[in-house]
Amino acid sequence: MKKLLLVAFGALFCLLSRAQSAQEEIRENILCTASNYMAYPGPTQQMLTPSPDGMEAFYISHYGRHGSRFHTKPSMYNQPYNTLAKADSLGKLSPLGRDVLLRLDIIRQDADNRWGDLTPLGAEQHQLIARRMIERFPEVFEGRTDVEARSTTVGRCILSMEYALMEMLTYNPMLNIHQDATHRDMYYLNQQDKELMHMKFNKPAKAWYSEYMRKLNFQGRMLQPLFNDSTYVRQHIKTYDLALQLLLVAAIMQNTELGEMVTLYDLFTPEDAYILWKAGNAYWYIGWGAADVNGAIQPYSQRNLLRRIIEDADKAVSQPKKRVELRFGHETVLLPLACLMNINGYGFTTHDLEQLEIRRWLNYRICPMASNIQLIFYRHSVNDSPDDVLFKVLLNENEATLPLPDEMAPYYRWKDFRKYCLEKLDKYDEKEMKVKN
Amino acid sequence: MMNFAHIKQEHKIKVWLLLPLSLFIFMPLSSSAQSAFEFIYNNRNFSAVNDNLYPEDIDPPPTAPPAGKRPFYISHYGRHGSRYLTNRKGYELPYQMLCKADSAKQLTRIGRDARTELGQILADAEGRWGDLTEYGKQQQEAIAERMMRNFPEAFEGYAFIDGHSTNVPRCILSMGAAVMRMKMENPKLNVTLTSSHRDSWYLNHQDRHLRDSAMSYAAQRAYDAFSAPRSKNARLMEWLFVDTAYAKREMNEEDLNYYLLKAALVQQNTHMRDSCGVLINLFTYEDIHKFWQKENAWWYINYGPSPLNGGHQPYNQRFLLRQIIQEADSVIQQDVRGATLRFGHESVVLPLVCLLGLNGYNYQTLDLETLESSGWWACLVFPMASNLQFVFYRSSPEDEDVVFKVLLNEKEALLPLSSDIAPYYHWRDFRSHYLQMLDNYELSLGTEGKGVHSHLPHHGKKSVGTGW
Numbered sequence A: 001m002k003k004l005l006l007v008a009f010g011a012l013f014c015l016l017s018r019a020q021s022a023q024e025e026i027r028e029n030i031l032c033t034a035s036n037y038m039a040y041p042g043p044t045q046q047m048l049t050p051s052p053d054g055m056e057a058f059y060i061s062h063y064g065r066h067g068s069r070f071h072t073k074p075s076m077y078n079q080p081y082n083t084l085a086k087a088d089s090l091g092k093l094s095p096l097g098r099d100v101l102l103r104l105d106i107i108r109q110d111a112d113n114r115w116g117d118l119t120p121l122g123a124e125q126h127q128l129i130a131r132r133m134i135e136r137f138p139e140v141f142e143g144r145t146d147v148e149a150r151s152t153t154v155g156r157c158i159l160s161m162e163y164a165l166m167e168m169l170t171y172n173p174m175l176n177i178h179q180d181a182t183h184r185d186m187y188y189l190n191q192q193d194k195e196l197m198h199m200k201f202n203k204p205a206k207a208w209y210s211e212y213m214r215k216l217n218f219q220g221r222m223l224q225p226l227f228n229d230s231t232y233v234r235q236h237i238k239t240y241d242l243a244l245q246l247l248l249v250a251a252i253m254q255n256t257e258l259g260e261m262v263t264l265y266d267l268f269t270p271e272d273a274y275i276l277w278k279a280g281n282a283y284w285y286i287g288w289g290a291a292d293v294n295g296a297i298q299p300y301s302q303r304n305l306l307r308r309i310i311e312d313a314d315k316a317v318s319q320p321k322k323r324v325e326l327r328f329g330h331e332t333v334l335l336p337l338a339c340l341m342n343i344n345g346y347g348f349t350t351h352d353l354e355q356l357e358i359r360r361w362l363n364y365r366i367c368p369m370a371s372n373i374q375l376i377f378y379r380h381s382v383n384d385s386p387d388d389v390l391f392k393v394l395l396n397e398n399e400a401t402l403p404l405p406d407e408m409a410p411y412y413r414w415k416d417f418r419k420y421c422l423e424k425l426d427k428y429d430e431k432e433m434k435v436k437n
Numbered sequence B: 001m002m003n004f005a006h007i008k009q010e011h012k013i014k015v016w017l018l019l020p021l022s023l024f025i026f027m028p029l030s031s032s033a034q035s036a037f038e039f040i041y042n043n044r045n046f047s048a049v050n051d052n053l054y055p056e057d058i059d060p061p062p063t064a065p066p067a068g069k070r071p072f073y074i075s076h077y078g079r080h081g082s083r084y085l086t087n088r089k090g091y092e093l094p095y096q097m098l099c100k101a102d103s104a105k106q107l108t109r110i111g112r113d114a115r116t117e118l119g120q121i122l123a124d125a126e127g128r129w130g131d132l133t134e135y136g137k138q139q140q141e142a143i144a145e146r147m148m149r150n151f152p153e154a155f156e157g158y159a160f161i162d163g164h165s166t167n168v169p170r171c172i173l174s175m176g177a178a179v180m181r182m183k184m185e186n187p188k189l190n191v192t193l194t195s196s197h198r199d200s201w202y203l204n205h206q207d208r209h210l211r212d213s214a215m216s217y218a219a220q221r222a223y224d225a226f227s228a229p230r231s232k233n234a235r236l237m238e239w240l241f242v243d244t245a246y247a248k249r250e251m252n253e254e255d256l257n258y259y260l261l262k263a264a265l266v267q268q269n270t271h272m273r274d275s276c277g278v279l280i281n282l283f284t285y286e287d288i289h290k291f292w293q294k295e296n297a298w299w300y301i302n303y304g305p306s307p308l309n310g311g312h313q314p315y316n317q318r319f320l321l322r323q324i325i326q327e328a329d330s331v332i333q334q335d336v337r338g339a340t341l342r343f344g345h346e347s348v349v350l351p352l353v354c355l356l357g358l359n360g361y362n363y364q365t366l367d368l369e370t371l372e373s374s375g376w377w378a379c380l381v382f383p384m385a386s387n388l389q390f391v392f393y394r395s396s397p398e399d400e401d402v403v404f405k406v407l408l409n410e411k412e413a414l415l416p417l418s419s420d421i422a423p424y425y426h427w428r429d430f431r432s433h434y435l436q437m438l439d440n441y442e443l444s445l446g447t448e449g450k451g452v453h454s455h456l457p458h459h460g461k462k463s464v465g466t467g468w
Helices: A002-018 A022-028 A030-037 A075-089 A095-111 A120-136 A155-171 A183-189 A194-200 A203-216 A221-226 A230-236 A239-253 A270-288 A298-317 A331-340 A414-427 B005-022 B036-042 B044-051 B089-103 B109-125 B134-150 B169-185 B197-203 B208-214 B217-231 B234-240 B244-250 B253-269 B285-303 B313-332 B346-356 B370-374 B427-450
Strands: A056-065 A146-151 A176-180 A323-329 A372-379 A390-395 B070-079 B160-165 B190-195 B338-344 B387-394 B403-408 B411-413 B424-426
Touching: A022 A030, A022 A270, A030 A239, A030 A270, A056 A120, A056 A298, A056 A331, A075 A095, A075 A239, A095 A221, A095 A239, A120 A155, A120 B190, A146 A155, A146 A183, A155 A176, A155 A323, A155 B169, A155 B190, A176 B169, A183 A298, A183 A323, A194 A270, A194 A298, A203 A270, A221 A230, A221 A239, A239 A270, A270 A298, A270 A331, A298 A323, A298 A331, A298 A372, A298 A414, A331 A372, A390 A414, B036 B044, B036 B285, B044 B253, B044 B285, B070 B134, B070 B169, B070 B313, B070 B346, B089 B109, B089 B244, B089 B253, B109 B234, B109 B253, B134 B169, B160 B169, B160 B197, B169 B190, B169 B338, B197 B313, B197 B338, B208 B285, B208 B313, B217 B253, B217 B285, B234 B244, B234 B253, B253 B285, B285 B313, B285 B346, B285 B370, B313 B338, B313 B346, B313 B387, B313 B427, B346 B387, B403 B427, B424 B427
Parallel strands: A056 A323, A146 A176, A146 A323, B070 B338, B160 B190, B160 B338
Antiparallel strands: A056 A372, A372 A390, B070 B387, B387 B403, B403 B411, B403 B424
């Protein structure tokens, strides 16, 4: 027992010493403050745990967000541009302010009519993810394996799918690929639960978030150098809004080709960016995580998808043929799904937003551009009972943990996880919008 | 104060605009020898017009290119493949009529069978409005495969494939199906795919000014006169309803006749074609022929070179033609090989073919009755997956005499241009002739017209007709 405790303590110490705080990470790499607009960083885990003894991967079930894209709405670019343009027309901009205005103009022209479009980097992300999937699990992609790919009906998702599939074909032209993008699949690929949506920022959640923002106490001193008149700034500029708008434009630039030439990050100290990111991280947790304040039910917005993943897997494990199931969609699906599945403990419920960083609930780790969840299934042979099937979960291509007995981690019994999920889903009362005891 | 200056100018334009098209040598339209009725008699599905299947009888023996010239570039515009009906209304409207009559005990046995089948069709299509079907994917795959088989030199090694699609999923998926097949044939291909509003100005341009003027007063009158004797179907009403007086009072005969037949014909594009048979058998060959004639006339007026509205609807695709020319010019300058693939809609393919005057589709007449006999058959131009391919040849990258041929639905087609090597043409002849033609048109618009080609993201969505 002592030995066990020692090992556990050692492992914990190791984890803690390696894990940087979010603030440190951001100080090292300001791109992390892009939250969900962060370009896919690729896996940090280079070597995966070897397959369980004598077992072979035979089925991959995947949900992936589209790759890097432009902002989806012109207002994302136009709001800060208009604010600065108005100040400029009144002669209130400093030389730096005018420079930023010029940069914003270049940026918004570059994005014009490309709102939401997949960028070349986004295409590459999906090619590389597909290639690594094949390199890591080549046995699944042998011969005439069935690859069933489904996308939401949004262009950038369909193109992400195309790029992934083309990469797979380059590796093995024999693959039996079937792809589709139809409203028929939207009920699980991009479920929008209106009732739950209304609950996201209900009164208590709004009040709680406002209180948190007040505590963050963002001063916005970084904006002063853009203007030549501090009275004008005080009277006419909503500092938090403008700073956030500028940060979001800065954030998206890493996803585009123009981003190699133009930046807005020079306006932010890591501390400014960190505070703005904290506000964003809390926003995502309240809206899509299992926050206490709005009933800890938001992740259930993806109940159809989780049920579908289970149904598809049940079919696949009962069949002798190898199979790959790819699904392409959005971060507003992937993030709550990760919470619902309780990957890496992301499904935790708290009333203390400081817990997010302590427990590594960091949006840029979970749902950057091209983020993905892969379930890799293993068996000894086609004669294995479905009960013997093992699987592991990769979040953004790194092995992840699940809330299950972990003597084989990162491998888990499919039947255990299946049971865990179905029980959890069955407990959710759709009409009452709460979890039954 | 009212300003009439623009009206005068418009009047002037009309005379002007007829010129560029009519200056063409008129090509003989290809099918004039046969009547559409014969086609329909052989295959009722032929009458679906823009819902027609892509023809399977490809593989005409190609004409050998001039000595020493080899294909190096293909510039393509293709319509998405077979799809479901794009909106529920087309099924719901007749379905509700039949349901209403059924609840009033006014349906005959045939009427009830029709109602049942339409209900099945509706259920099958639910949630799939406008979706590419399996047949649609197969069409694109087959076209891509033939493209590579027929012009292998253009697809060797690391040849580029520059794919552009409109933002409509069935078009993106059509592009996906095509390039996926190409990758299977040659995994080295260097493929980039784009689907962006940024390309809408040429991939799916619908000029508001032109669209709004398509159904002019004269055009509407001519169309009404043409369709009046072709719209009703007393026999159908007798078959469907117990009491024809009830039907006359409660039903819109023209709508029912039109939408029921359309619903029947669309099914050739989906797996429902194997199980449907009731609806299509409600119609005689004559009924179906009339439907075809009406649709053909509608497309002629709205997207063809009809002088009833000034004859310049095909200029809707002037930006696309310019883009094709510019991109070809750029490729010709380089030592590269590959293809530009563009995916869009029939409401682009048809006017583009008319603008080019391909196979005589620049045919102009005020008399809609002559369309059929003259061979102006839209259905031959723009079935599902219809496509234009400009195939470019040269002897080496230094060769200044680049030649090309145009394939319409993979068959060699003729341009109203003189050529010593037809069906091949000298690129320099083509570009100077067509750029001049486009310049003339755009100059004729003056400043008023220049404002209309705004590149707003949604400009293609308004005022398009019954198509896509």
